[in-house]
Amino acid sequence: MIPRYSRPEMTAIWSPETKFRIWYEIEAHVCDAQAAIGVIPQENADAVWKAKDVEFDVAKIDAIEAVTKHDVIAFLTHLADIIGNDEARFVHQGMTSSDVLDTTFNVQLVRASDILIKDMERVLAALKSRALEHKDTIRIGRSHGIHAEPTTMGLTFARFYAEMDRGLTRLKTARDEISTGAVSGAVGTFANIDPSVEAHVCEKMGLTPEPISTQVIPRDRHAMFFATLGVIASSMENIATEVRHMQRTEVLEAEEFFSKGQKGSSAMPHKRNPVLTENLTGLARLVRMSVTPAMENVTLWHERDISHSSVERTIGPDTTITLNFALNRLAGMIEKLVIYPDNMLANMNKFRGLVMSQRVLLALTQAGVSREDSYKLVQRNAMKVWEEGKDFQTELLGDADVLAALSAEEVKEKFDLGYHTKHVDTIFKRVFG
Amino acid sequence: MIPRYSRPEMTAIWSPETKFRIWYEIEAHVCDAQAAIGVIPQENADAVWKAKDVEFDVAKIDAIEAVTKHDVIAFLTHLADIIGNDEARFVHQGMTSSDVLDTTFNVQLVRASDILIKDMERVLAALKSRALEHKDTIRIGRSHGIHAEPTTMGLTFARFYAEMDRGLTRLKTARDEISTGAVSGAVGTFANIDPSVEAHVCEKMGLTPEPISTQVIPRDRHAMFFATLGVIASSMENIATEVRHMQRTEVLEAEEFFSKGQKGSSAMPHKRNPVLTENLTGLARLVRMSVTPAMENVTLWHERDISHSSVERTIGPDTTITLNFALNRLAGMIEKLVIYPDNMLANMNKFRGLVMSQRVLLALTQAGVSREDSYKLVQRNAMKVWEEGKDFQTELLGDADVLAALSAEEVKEKFDLGYHTKHVDTIFKRVFG
Amino acid sequence: MIPRYSRPEMTAIWSPETKFRIWYEIEAHVCDAQAAIGVIPQENADAVWKAKDVEFDVAKIDAIEAVTKHDVIAFLTHLADIIGNDEARFVHQGMTSSDVLDTTFNVQLVRASDILIKDMERVLAALKSRALEHKDTIRIGRSHGIHAEPTTMGLTFARFYAEMDRGLTRLKTARDEISTGAVSGAVGTFANIDPSVEAHVCEKMGLTPEPISTQVIPRDRHAMFFATLGVIASSMENIATEVRHMQRTEVLEAEEFFSKGQKGSSAMPHKRNPVLTENLTGLARLVRMSVTPAMENVTLWHERDISHSSVERTIGPDTTITLNFALNRLAGMIEKLVIYPDNMLANMNKFRGLVMSQRVLLALTQAGVSREDSYKLVQRNAMKVWEEGKDFQTELLGDADVLAALSAEEVKEKFDLGYHTKHVDTIFKRVFG
Amino acid sequence: MIPRYSRPEMTAIWSPETKFRIWYEIEAHVCDAQAAIGVIPQENADAVWKAKDVEFDVAKIDAIEAVTKHDVIAFLTHLADIIGNDEARFVHQGMTSSDVLDTTFNVQLVRASDILIKDMERVLAALKSRALEHKDTIRIGRSHGIHAEPTTMGLTFARFYAEMDRGLTRLKTARDEISTGAVSGAVGTFANIDPSVEAHVCEKMGLTPEPISTQVIPRDRHAMFFATLGVIASSMENIATEVRHMQRTEVLEAEEFFSKGQKGSSAMPHKRNPVLTENLTGLARLVRMSVTPAMENVTLWHERDISHSSVERTIGPDTTITLNFALNRLAGMIEKLVIYPDNMLANMNKFRGLVMSQRVLLALTQAGVSREDSYKLVQRNAMKVWEEGKDFQTELLGDADVLAALSAEEVKEKFDLGYHTKHVDTIFKRVFG
Structure with a gap:
C-alpha cells in the first residue's frame, strides 16, 4: 500500500487500532457466551466491557509484543492492564x-x-x-x-x-x-x-x-x-x-x-x-x-x-x-x-463510406447478382475510394452495373445509419431492464 | 494436453469433430430462426438438416482452410459440398x-x-x-x-x-x-x-x-x-x-x-x-x-x-x-x-502423553493454582518425559504437588481422548447435514 | 502444444522417438564409462552400440509401460529385446x-x-x-x-x-x-x-x-x-x-x-x-x-x-x-x-506544427523572454491552431511579439526536422556498433 | 512493505529523502555537463551544488506537488527556493x-x-x-x-x-x-x-x-x-x-x-x-x-x-x-x-536395515544369482523385517541361501555406511573448490 493510491476509509479498516478493536470485540463476545453457559463467571464477562470505549494504546501493545514475540498475548496483557488482572483472568479461555x-x-x-x-x-x-x-x-x-x-x-x-x-x-x-x-x-x-x-x-x-x-x-x-x-x-x-x-x-x-x-x-x-x-x-x-x-x-x-x-x-x-x-x-x-x-x-467517415461496403455487397447478392459479380462491383468502386479518395456512395451511384441491380434509393439506403442502431433499444433493455 | 494426463470423455469435447458438429448445429438453428421470421426461405433452412447425420471430414476442411486461411469459411465450403451449393447459399447469412x-x-x-x-x-x-x-x-x-x-x-x-x-x-x-x-x-x-x-x-x-x-x-x-x-x-x-x-x-x-x-x-x-x-x-x-x-x-x-x-x-x-x-x-x-x-x-503417543500438557495446565489453573505455579508443575514433569523418556501421566500421578491440586482421577481424566472427540458429531452434522 | 502454433524442427525434439534416442545414448555412454573403469565387461558395453541405428518401436515400449507402469524399465526391456538379454544385463547398472x-x-x-x-x-x-x-x-x-x-x-x-x-x-x-x-x-x-x-x-x-x-x-x-x-x-x-x-x-x-x-x-x-x-x-x-x-x-x-x-x-x-x-x-x-x-x-502534421510548441517555448525563454511571457506567446498562437485550424508556424510569423524576440529565420528553424534526427547516427552506432 | 518484514538499510533506499537526494544529484551532474559543453553558464551549474548538504523538506515538496500535480516540478520548485530562482533557471533544461x-x-x-x-x-x-x-x-x-x-x-x-x-x-x-x-x-x-x-x-x-x-x-x-x-x-x-x-x-x-x-x-x-x-x-x-x-x-x-x-x-x-x-x-x-x-x-534405522535392501539385491545379482532369485531372497527377509520387526542384517545372515552366494563378511559389508559417503569429498570439492 502506498499513500498515493489509497483512500482513508479503506485504509482505516487495516489500521492497528481497528484490528485491536475487533480483537477486543471478539474476546468480549466470547466471554459473554462463556458466561451464558456457565464456563466463566458473569462478572468477569461484564468486566471486559469496561474497556468498551477505551482506545487501545498501539505503542504499548507493540512494546509488549517486542518482548513476548506474540501479538495476541501482547494485546491480552494490555487489556488486562485496563480492566484489571483479576477481572481479565478468563479472557481468551479455551481459545x-x-x-x-x-x-x-x-x-x-x-x-x-x-x-x-x-x-x-x-x-x-x-x-x-x-x-x-x-x-x-x-x-x-x-x-x-x-x-x-x-x-x-x-x-x-x-x-x-x-x-x-x-x-x-x-x-x-x-x-x-x-x-x-x-x-x-x-x-x-x-x-x-x-x-x-x-x-x-x-x-x-x-x-x-x-x-x-x-x-x-x-x-x-x-x-x-x-x-x-x-x-x-x-x-x-x-x-x-x-x-x-x-x-x-x-x-x-x-x-x-x-x-x-x-x-x-x-x-x-x-x-x-x-x-x-x-x-x-x-x-x-x-x-x-x-x-x-x-x-x-x-x-x-x-x-x-x-x-x-x-x-x-x-x-x-x-x-x-x-x-x-x-x-x-x-x-x-x-x-x-x-x-x-x-x-x-469524422473518424467514421475517414474512408468516405467504405465501412458500408459489406452491406452493399450483401444487397447486391440479395438482388440476385452472383457472389463473384457482386464482389467485383463493390471492389472496383471501393478501390477508387481507397486509392483516389473518392466517395463510396457517389461512386456506386455512378456505376451503371450497380444501378442495374439496385435503385439509387436502395443504394442510398445502405448508407442509412439507422440500420445499425435499430436494436440499440433492445440491447439497452437487456442491460438496464 | 498430454495423453498421459487425459481421459477420453473430456478430450472428445475438444476434438475437431465435436467442434464442427457444434458449428453445424449453430448454423442450422440460425437458418431455422431466419426462416421463421422470413429472412431466408424455409426450404433452405430445411436443407441444412440434411447433414444432420453426416460425419464431417476434418481432413477435407483442413485442406480447404490451408487455402482460404479461414476456418469458418472452410467449414461452410465443406458443408455446401454436402448439402448443395444452392441449398447452402443462406447459411451463415448476417453472422x-x-x-x-x-x-x-x-x-x-x-x-x-x-x-x-x-x-x-x-x-x-x-x-x-x-x-x-x-x-x-x-x-x-x-x-x-x-x-x-x-x-x-x-x-x-x-x-x-x-x-x-x-x-x-x-x-x-x-x-x-x-x-x-x-x-x-x-x-x-x-x-x-x-x-x-x-x-x-x-x-x-x-x-x-x-x-x-x-x-x-x-x-x-x-x-x-x-x-x-x-x-x-x-x-x-x-x-x-x-x-x-x-x-x-x-x-x-x-x-x-x-x-x-x-x-x-x-x-x-x-x-x-x-x-x-x-x-x-x-x-x-x-x-x-x-x-x-x-x-x-x-x-x-x-x-x-x-x-x-x-x-x-x-x-x-x-x-x-x-x-x-x-x-x-x-x-x-x-x-x-x-x-x-x-x-x-503410535505417533500420537510418541511423547508419552505430552500433548496433554496444555490440558493439565488449564486444569491446575482452574483448580486454583496460580498460573506461574501451574506452569512450573507441568514443566518439571514434562521435562522428565522429554529428557528421560518417562510417561507424562505416571509422572504427574507421582507428583505430590500436582495431587494436592487435582485428584488422581482428575489427572487421569485429562488423558481421556473422549474429551477431544465430544463434538465430532456436531461438526459432522454441520458438514454432512 | 497445438499443431497450429508449432513448427516441425522444435516439435521433433519432444517426440517420443527423440526422447528414447537420447535415453539410449546416455545408457550406452554410461556402459562405455563403466567398462573403462572395469565395473562391467567391455563386450557388454560394446553390445549396446548394436542398437545404434535401430529405430525404437514407441508402440512396443508403450505397451510394456502399460504393464510395468515404469517408462525407463519399459525402454530397457525393449532395448534388451534388441541387443539380447544377456548382453543387456549391465545396462543402467548403478543408475x-x-x-x-x-x-x-x-x-x-x-x-x-x-x-x-x-x-x-x-x-x-x-x-x-x-x-x-x-x-x-x-x-x-x-x-x-x-x-x-x-x-x-x-x-x-x-x-x-x-x-x-x-x-x-x-x-x-x-x-x-x-x-x-x-x-x-x-x-x-x-x-x-x-x-x-x-x-x-x-x-x-x-x-x-x-x-x-x-x-x-x-x-x-x-x-x-x-x-x-x-x-x-x-x-x-x-x-x-x-x-x-x-x-x-x-x-x-x-x-x-x-x-x-x-x-x-x-x-x-x-x-x-x-x-x-x-x-x-x-x-x-x-x-x-x-x-x-x-x-x-x-x-x-x-x-x-x-x-x-x-x-x-x-x-x-x-x-x-x-x-x-x-x-x-x-x-x-x-x-x-x-x-x-x-x-x-500526415499524422505528424495533423495539428499543423503544434508538436513544435515546446521547442518554440524554449527558444523564447533562451532569447530572454520570461517563462510566463513565453508561455503566453506560445499559448495564444497554439490555441488558434487548435481551435481554428490555423498553421502554427504561420501564426508565429504573424505575431509581432514573437518576432520581437526571434527572427523569422529563427522561428522557421524551430520547425526543422533535422534538429530531431541529428543524433540518430550516434544512437545507431550505440546499437549496431 | 510492512514494518514487520523490513530492515532499515533497505527501507532507507526507498525513502522520499533518498529519492530526492538522487534526483538532486542527477540534476546537478546534468548542469555540470551542460556547462562543460557551453549550453548553460558555469556559474549556474556551480550554484546547484550549494544545496549539496541541504536536507530537502519532503513535506514542502509534497505541498507543492498537491498544487502542481507533478512531482518533478514540485522538487525543482523546492530546489529553486534553496539555491535561488535565478541560479536555478537552467536546471532540468532539455530534460x-x-x-x-x-x-x-x-x-x-x-x-x-x-x-x-x-x-x-x-x-x-x-x-x-x-x-x-x-x-x-x-x-x-x-x-x-x-x-x-x-x-x-x-x-x-x-x-x-x-x-x-x-x-x-x-x-x-x-x-x-x-x-x-x-x-x-x-x-x-x-x-x-x-x-x-x-x-x-x-x-x-x-x-x-x-x-x-x-x-x-x-x-x-x-x-x-x-x-x-x-x-x-x-x-x-x-x-x-x-x-x-x-x-x-x-x-x-x-x-x-x-x-x-x-x-x-x-x-x-x-x-x-x-x-x-x-x-x-x-x-x-x-x-x-x-x-x-x-x-x-x-x-x-x-x-x-x-x-x-x-x-x-x-x-x-x-x-x-x-x-x-x-x-x-x-x-x-x-x-x-x-x-x-x-x-x-534413529530415523534411518527405523526399519532396521531395510534401506540397504537394494544394495543386497545388487550384490546377489553380481554374485551370479539370477535377478528373479535375488529378488525372492531379499524379499523373504525384508518381509520379516517389515512385518515382524526383525533386523535385516541378522535375517540375511541367518538365511542359508543368501550365505550360499555371499559370505557373512560380504553381507555385513553391505551395511557399511562408508560405501555411501565415499564421494562426499569429491562433491564438496566440486561445490566449494
Whole structure:
C-alpha cells in the first residue's frame, strides 16, 4: 500500500487500532457466551466491557509484543492492564490465537467488501448515466483496431456496465465466501470451547460459523476472494484501455477531464495525456498479482501452519486498498470523461463510406447478382475510394452495373445509419431492464 | 494436453469433430430462426438438416482452410459440398465468425463443466465415505507440523469434503458464467441479424443470450471460469499434500493403494511412494497457470481483437482435460487410500502423553493454582518425559504437588481422548447435514 | 502444444522417438564409462552400440509401460529385446531413472535453446535490416499515445533490436543454466556409480556435470530458464503492440503484409487486420504462463519428489514450441511489414506544427523572454491552431511579439526536422556498433 | 512493505529523502555537463551544488506537488527556493521527467542489489559453515518423502549452497541489467540534450548509458530483474521447506533455534514450531508475485506510457525490502539451526536395515544369482523385517541361501555406511573448490 493510491476509509479498516478493536470485540463476545453457559463467571464477562470505549494504546501493545514475540498475548496483557488482572483472568479461555486472528481477518475483508460494493455501485451509476447520455451517439465499431461497422458510444458504456454488473454480483458472492468466523480452539475440535460460543461471536460480528475449521479458517475461501478481485481489476483494465485508445491523438474521440489548473494544457493543447487510465492499467496488475499467492496459500500442512500469514498481512490491505482507490478513480474518470461526437463522425467517415461496403455487397447478392459479380462491383468502386479518395456512395451511384441491380434509393439506403442502431433499444433493455 | 494426463470423455469435447458438429448445429438453428421470421426461405433452412447425420471430414476442411486461411469459411465450403451449393447459399447469412466460434467455445466449456461437476461429485462421495468410516479414528492434530491436540481422521476427510463442496458450488456458478451464446453479427449491433435468431440458437444449445456482445462474448466470464478452476486445483493440492505427509516414512499414517502387480513392492516394503499425490501437486500447478492469461484476455481492443484466441485454444482444452484427469485420480486415490489407525495412535503417543500438557495446565489453573505455579508443575514433569523418556501421566500421578491440586482421577481424566472427540458429531452434522 | 502454433524442427525434439534416442545414448555412454573403469565387461558395453541405428518401436515400449507402469524399465526391456538379454544385463547398472530422465530433459532444453537462438538471430536480422532501411523515415514520437516530438521509424526498429539482443544474451545464459547432466545414482551420492561415468556421459552429450545433484538436477535452473523465455515473450508482445497500434485505421503507418490471395482484401481495402501481431500478443501470454509453475517446481521434498514432473512434461514442449513458432512469426512479420512513410508525415502534421510548441517555448525563454511571457506567446498562437485550424508556424510569423524576440529565420528553424534526427547516427552506432 | 518484514538499510533506499537526494544529484551532474559543453553558464551549474548538504523538506515538496500535480516540478520548485530562482533557471533544461525518474529508479535498484548481494553472501557463508560442520553427519536420503539411501547432512547444506551460489551469480547479472541511466530528452532522440550529458551523469551515478531509450528506459531490464528475485525466492522456499520437514514431530532431525525467553518452551517441549521457515515460505510467495506484473510492464505504447509506474512504485520497494528481510532471516535461521544427528541415525534405522535392501539385491545379482532369485531372497527377509520387526542384517545372515552366494563378511559389508559417503569429498570439492 502506498499513500498515493489509497483512500482513508479503506485504509482505516487495516489500521492497528481497528484490528485491536475487533480483537477486543471478539474476546468480549466470547466471554459473554462463556458466561451464558456457565464456563466463566458473569462478572468477569461484564468486566471486559469496561474497556468498551477505551482506545487501545498501539505503542504499548507493540512494546509488549517486542518482548513476548506474540501479538495476541501482547494485546491480552494490555487489556488486562485496563480492566484489571483479576477481572481479565478468563479472557481468551479455551481459545487459540487463530480464533481471534482468522475471525478478525474475515471481519476486515467483509468490511472491505462493503466498501468495494459501494465503489462498484458508483462505477455502475457512472456507466449507466453515460450510456443513456450517449445512447445514440454514432461511432464506428472496430475489430482488430480496424473500422468495421457503426455502433454507438452508448453501447460501449452499456457493455462496460454489464461487465461491471457481473463484477458486482461476483463481489457479493466473494463477500459471502469470507463471511465466516471460527472459535473452535486448538485443531478445531471444540474440545476446549463450546460451539455455542462460536455461534454467539459470529452472530455479533456479522458472520456465520465456519462449518469445519482446523484452528484456522480454510484458505480456499480467501483464494476465491482474491481471484474475484483479480477479475474485477481485469474488467477495469478493459475499460481503461478503451479510453486510452479513444484519447490517442489520431482518434481523439474522448479525453479524460483536464482541469483548468493542470499545468501545460494550453501551450500544447494536443498534449493531454490519459494518465488516469494508464494508471488504472497498472493498478489492475497490482490487484491481480495477489491471485496466485492467495491460491498458493490454500495448501497448509495438517491442521495449520503460518505460511499464509505474511502473504495475507500484505495482500489483505494492499489489494483492497488499491482496488478501492482504483474503482473510485475509474468512476470519477467515467463521470467526467469528455466525449467528442464530432470526431467520432469524422473518424467514421475517414474512408468516405467504405465501412458500408459489406452491406452493399450483401444487397447486391440479395438482388440476385452472383457472389463473384457482386464482389467485383463493390471492389472496383471501393478501390477508387481507397486509392483516389473518392466517395463510396457517389461512386456506386455512378456505376451503371450497380444501378442495374439496385435503385439509387436502395443504394442510398445502405448508407442509412439507422440500420445499425435499430436494436440499440433492445440491447439497452437487456442491460438496464 | 498430454495423453498421459487425459481421459477420453473430456478430450472428445475438444476434438475437431465435436467442434464442427457444434458449428453445424449453430448454423442450422440460425437458418431455422431466419426462416421463421422470413429472412431466408424455409426450404433452405430445411436443407441444412440434411447433414444432420453426416460425419464431417476434418481432413477435407483442413485442406480447404490451408487455402482460404479461414476456418469458418472452410467449414461452410465443406458443408455446401454436402448439402448443395444452392441449398447452402443462406447459411451463415448476417453472422460473423465470432457468432459461431464464441458460442461454440461456451458450449464446450459448459459440457466440460458438466463432466467436472460429476468429477467433483465423485470426489465428494469418496471423501464422505472415508469420513464416515474414520469418524472416530483418533489421530494427533498438528500445527506447524508439530503435534498439537488429538483429532480424528474423519474430521480430516470431513474438512476436505467441506472444501470440495464449496468448490462444487463455485464450479456450478462458473458454469453459469459461461453458459451464454451470442449471434449478434458484426460489432454486436444485430444490424444484420435479428435478436430472435440468437434467442432460438441459445435455447437449442442450452445457453442464454449474452445481454450485450460486441461481436465477441465478453471475456470476464472466461476469466472467472478459469479462476474458479484454479481455486479447485488449489484445494486438490491441499488434499494431496496432506496425503504426502501421511505417507512419509516417519509418519506412515496412510499409503496410496499399491496394487500387488506394482514392481518392487516387497523387496523394499518401506518404499511405497506417494506418486499419485505428488502428481496431483504438479497437475494443480498446471490448472492454476491458466488463471493469469485468462485474466489478461479480458482486455480486448474496442469491439474485438483476437489476442485471446491462441490462449483459449490452449487453456480451453488443456485446463479442463487436466482437471478432469486430476479429479478422477484424486477420487480414486481417496477411495483406496490405506489408513493405518495403529500408526496414528503410535505417533500420537510418541511423547508419552505430552500433548496433554496444555490440558493439565488449564486444569491446575482452574483448580486454583496460580498460573506461574501451574506452569512450573507441568514443566518439571514434562521435562522428565522429554529428557528421560518417562510417561507424562505416571509422572504427574507421582507428583505430590500436582495431587494436592487435582485428584488422581482428575489427572487421569485429562488423558481421556473422549474429551477431544465430544463434538465430532456436531461438526459432522454441520458438514454432512 | 497445438499443431497450429508449432513448427516441425522444435516439435521433433519432444517426440517420443527423440526422447528414447537420447535415453539410449546416455545408457550406452554410461556402459562405455563403466567398462573403462572395469565395473562391467567391455563386450557388454560394446553390445549396446548394436542398437545404434535401430529405430525404437514407441508402440512396443508403450505397451510394456502399460504393464510395468515404469517408462525407463519399459525402454530397457525393449532395448534388451534388441541387443539380447544377456548382453543387456549391465545396462543402467548403478543408475536411477532420474539420471536418465533429468539429463535427457536438459539435452532437450539445450537443443530447444539452440533453435530459439537461431530464431532470435532471425528476428534480430529482420529488425536491423528494417532499422537501416527506415533510419531517416520521420515519424512522430508519442508518449501516452499522444503526439510528442519527432523521431524516426528506424529508431523504433533499433530499440526493438536492442531489446531483442538483450533477450538473445539472456537466452544464451539460460541455455548455459540448463546445460548440465547428472549420473549420480540414488540420492546423488555416487555410492553406486563412479563420478567418472557422469563426466564421460556429460562430455558426450554436450553438457557439464551438475556439481551436486540429489538424484535430480536442481530445479532453480529450470525456473531461470522459463523465466527468461517469459521475458523474451514479453519483449515480443512489446513489438507486436507497436505494430497493432500502427495498423489502426486512424494511424495506418504500417500494415502486416497481406498476400494477394488472402480473401476479402479489396472489397474492403481498409479492413486489413493485424492478426499476426494480435496472435503474438496471445502467444506471449502462453509462454509467460509457464514462469510461475516453473518457480513453484523449485521446492522439492528432501532429495526428490515428482511434483515437478507433470509440469515439465507440459511446459517443456509447450513453451519452447510456442516461442519457436512465435519468434518465426514475429521475424516474418517484421521482414514483410509494409511501412507508410507518407502517412507518418500526415499524422505528424495533423495539428499543423503544434508538436513544435515546446521547442518554440524554449527558444523564447533562451532569447530572454520570461517563462510566463513565453508561455503566453506560445499559448495564444497554439490555441488558434487548435481551435481554428490555423498553421502554427504561420501564426508565429504573424505575431509581432514573437518576432520581437526571434527572427523569422529563427522561428522557421524551430520547425526543422533535422534538429530531431541529428543524433540518430550516434544512437545507431550505440546499437549496431 | 510492512514494518514487520523490513530492515532499515533497505527501507532507507526507498525513502522520499533518498529519492530526492538522487534526483538532486542527477540534476546537478546534468548542469555540470551542460556547462562543460557551453549550453548553460558555469556559474549556474556551480550554484546547484550549494544545496549539496541541504536536507530537502519532503513535506514542502509534497505541498507543492498537491498544487502542481507533478512531482518533478514540485522538487525543482523546492530546489529553486534553496539555491535561488535565478541560479536555478537552467536546471532540468532539455530534460524530461523520465530522465530523472527512470535513472533514479535504476540507481535505487542497483543499491538494493548491492544489499541483496551482501545478504546472499551471508546466506552462503552460513550454508558453507554448516556444510563443513555436518559433512559426515549421516542421514537418510529420501525420495518422495520415503527413505531411500544414506547421505549426509553436509551434502544437504552443500546443495543449498550451490543453489544459492547460482542465485548470487544471477543476482549480479540482474544488477548489471538495471545498471543503466538515460538522459535523452523527449522521446529519447537527444534533440534537446547532448549525449555527452548522459555519459557524464551515468558515470557519476555508477551506471552505463542506456544504448537506446525512448524517454523511458526499456522495461525488459526490470522484468528480468524481478524474475531473478523470484527465482532466488523460490530457492529460499526450497531450503525453508527442508527445514520444516526436518522439524516435524515425527522426524525431529533439526529445530529452528528457540531462545530461552521464548514463551511456552518447556511446558510443551515438543511444541517448538518452525515459524521462521513457514514465514519464509510465505515471503517467497510475496517476492514471486512481482514477476508477472513486471513482465506485463514490458509492453508500453509507442515511446512511453505510465502504466508501469504504479506497479514499480509498489514492487520496487516491496520486493527488495521483503527479499532483504527474508534472506537475513534465512541466514540467521541457518546459522543457528539446531541439528540432531542422533535422531537422524534413529530415523534411518527405523526399519532396521531395510534401506540397504537394494544394495543386497545388487550384490546377489553380481554374485551370479539370477535377478528373479535375488529378488525372492531379499524379499523373504525384508518381509520379516517389515512385518515382524526383525533386523535385516541378522535375517540375511541367518538365511542359508543368501550365505550360499555371499559370505557373512560380504553381507555385513553391505551395511557399511562408508560405501555411501565415499564421494562426499569429491562433491564438496566440486561445490566449494
